[in-house]
Amino acid sequence: DAGVIQSPRHEVTEMGQEVTLRCKPISGHNSLFWYRQTMMRGLELLIYFNNNVPIDDSGMPEDRFSAKMPNASFSTLKIQPSEPRDSAVYFCASNTGTGSKVADTQYFGPGTRLTVL
């Protein structure tokens, strides 16, 4: 298995531009998570999906952020318009999401390093 795939790996954009980050979870996984990592705030959850349905988006900073999961093999995180404070590493993770299996490992992608100038 190729693991969780994220693209692009690096993104540099200018303030005000739209940014779309992409994630392909591991095949057969039912839960997908978007995290953001900054020096100031560490790793924090933005949103997660279960069976393609958003379950908790309380971590999404504001309306400029949106996430979709149109099918079990693809998710996007969009920032429009982007701002310099959005600069961070964005990680996608997935697991089987079987509720009774608390030991279910989350597998993380390599991350997308976003720089907003």
Add this chain to the structure above:
Amino acid sequence: DAKTTQPNSMESNEEEPVHLPCNHSTISGTDYIHWYRQLPSQGPEYVIHGLTSNVNNRMASLAIAEDRKSSTLILHRATLRDAAVYYCILRDRVQGSARQLTFGSGTQLTVLP
């Protein structure tokens, strides 16, 4: 989620054992103890987890105090590749795995050659 407390940083010499502590004094009876680590420029990866008994796997061992208020991740022979941030995370058994991981600040492990 119950809170965990870890030292900000630790150092170890290569090929020596490393004991990474974690305090979780407010742990509930339904919380599992998980450890993840994040190597430089990579996403976090699972290391080990346990509930009450000590656990071993190919990566590490997990020693859990009898009262469960603390635990220790043990790397038996540290290598330079073990240099990473190690996170101790509690996960509720009842609510299960279909929830996010809540990361603290972790312990930055430096391995000296």
